[in-house]
Amino acid sequence: MGQTKILTETYTLANGVKIPKMGLGTWFIPDSEAAKTVCSAVKMGYRHMDTAQAYENERGVGEGIRSCGVARESLFVTTKLAAEAKTYEEAAKAIDGSLEKMGLDYIDLMLIHSPQPWADFRGGDYAEGNREAWRALEEAYKAGKLRAIGISNFKEQDMENILSSCTVKPMVNQLLVHIGNTPFQVMEYCRKHDILVEAYSPVAHGEILKSEEVRAVAAKYQVTVPQLCIRYDLQIGTIPLPKTANPAHMSENADLDFEISEQDMEILKAMKPLNDYGEFSFFPVFSGK
DSSP states (O other): OOOOGGGGOEEEOTTSOEEESOOEEOTTOOHHHHHHHHHHHHHHTOOEEEOOGGGTOHHHHHHHHHHSSSOGGGOEEEEEEOTTOOSHHHHHHHHHHHHHHHTOSOBSEEEESOSSOGGGTTOSOOHHHHHHHHHHHHHHHHTTSBSOEEEESOOHHHHHHHHTTOSSOOOEEEEEOBTTBOOHHHHHHHHHTTOEEEEEOTTGGGGGGGOHHHHHHHHHTTOOHHHHHHHHHHHTTOEEEOBOOOHHHHHHHTOOOOOOOHHHHHHHHTOOOOOOOGGGTTSGGGSOO
């Protein structure tokens, strides 16, 4: 299959930077396989790669970006500041650490991975720590090290904290968004503040494949469940970041030349929450806190 249309389409962030409408997530892809995965994705037409300090594969992703044969300025690379970096010094050092590890002159988008350290996810008050980390991102942005900056897993009060004191507003909020888990209220807050929402785990880390209701809707459109899930995230205006190292899945995930009807979108939006993420339920982002 040739390059599909969706991989060539972009949104424009609040600062005018164009971001591809779909990206490749790399959570759980080992550092040793990351470069090969990035090169396969680029060959297929993907131009947007998403990693994080916490994934421990920035080196491999960076290698893939540098060796894939496509001009750096045609690619969009996102990484995330470790959730534990809650002082200006730690954050500034970590930003430079990512650039060095990836071997890149600039990163297209860098996010604060979580408003709380993972060990205390949705726990204590880190308002000041987040403002400190944000200040480091703002400085790196103004210095040209980062083309855009944002946040991840931030709820309304977490965003309010940044917006009340920042000199550069967050351009992106990356959230867990999938059928059965669509945080409409947070998404509406983001829309009001011109913050684009990215959707990680659009296929609910694979658990949604077990849903008979979702399977029935996918069958109606003669598509796979992952294709339906990714299309759903696109139609609600988010950037889906499906994760796979499998070239066949990469290709299938981007084959989205169909449209879910308004009626079916309403059915999917109203689906009951998926509370069980199977063996992945222990991860803080899936814990339902």
